[in-house]
Amino acid sequence: MQEKHHQKEFEVHYYEVNQYQEATPVSVLNYLEETAIAHSEAVGLGLNRLKSEGIAWVLNRWRVQMERYPQWNEKIIVETWPSHFERFYATRQFYIKDIKGKILGRATSLWIFLNIEKKRPLRIPAEYMLTYGLESQGVFEDPFxxxxxxxxxxxxxxxxxxxxxxxxxxxxxxxxxxxxxxxxxxxxxxxxxxxxxxxxxxxxxxxxxxxxxxxxxxxxxxxxxxxxxxxxxxxxxxxxxxxxxxxxxxxxxx
Known part of the structure; x- marks a missing residue:
């Protein structure tokens, strides 16, 4: 059993900011997606393994709420964990924090487990659920x-x-x-x-x-x-x- 929560640190680069030297909303989505991928890699269910088996996680929904966008050169930590598995759907939660742990933003996402060739959803294997672990806590009371x-x-x-x-x-x-x-x-x-x-x-x-x-x-x-x-x-x-x-x-x- 792996840790249910996974964290990844980022530093906000110049090419990721707007005219106010804030990370753009698109940059924030990149941080979230990169952290989700890093979690899968860490538990042995990364991109190359999935591709070799003809399967993939495909994003279905985002909900993101920001208290503050991180600034150029600021270091942040993105924390993620899966909160729900049901048939071929998985829900993943996120916190975006500053280096002291203060929450800058939060997000929830819905993913579909897919057969790439047939472009059809697949039931998520029990092995995957056990490997990722599950923490039912969500970051929003009403997710979508x-x-x-x-x-x-x-x-x-x-x-x-x-x-x-x-x-x-x-x-x-x-x-x-x-x-x-x-x-x-x-x-x-x-x-x-x-x-x-x-x-x-x-x-x-x-x-x-x-x-x-x-x-x-x-x-x-x-x-x-x-x-x-x-x-x-x-x-x-x-x-x-x-x-x-x-x-x-x-x-x-x-």
């Missing part, structure tokens, strides 16, 4: 929300899927969807607000050469700027992903 399916989005942007967007499963990495989402947020909001929390659900994979249509529209949310987002393949009706972003006013330094 119902996301909007937009009828009349106000902003549209298009993107080409590039070689650099493709991950080890040979489709677009989940963090790229968040890049597309953020490009649809109004400039005034992006510049003068902080992305306090966001959710993403991934519905369908997409590959190299596709043309992506990202759209968004504002929704009512207790006075905080909040946006619903959709990601589609151009000229297709089905959704690749749905998302929601919630923002708070940035406090300017005096």
């Amino acid at each position: 929300s119902e996301l909007y399916n937009l009828e009349n989005p106000e902003v549209f942007k298009e993107f080409y899927v590039r070689r650099s967007d493709i991950d080890t499963n040979e489709h677009v990495n989940n963090t790229k969807y968040m890049e597309w989402v953020l490009e649809t947020v109004p400039a005034e909001i992006y510049k003068n607000h902080i992305l306090q929390s966001f959710e993403v659900i991934y519905k369908k994979e997409v590959g190299l050469g596709s043309i992506i249509s990202a759209a968004s529209q504002p929704i009512e949310e207790l006075g905080k700027p909040t946006f619903a987002h959709t990601i589609k393949e151009k000229n297709q009706d089905y959704h690749l992903a749905l998302a929601e972003t919630r923002w708070v006013k940035r406090i300017k330094e005096r």
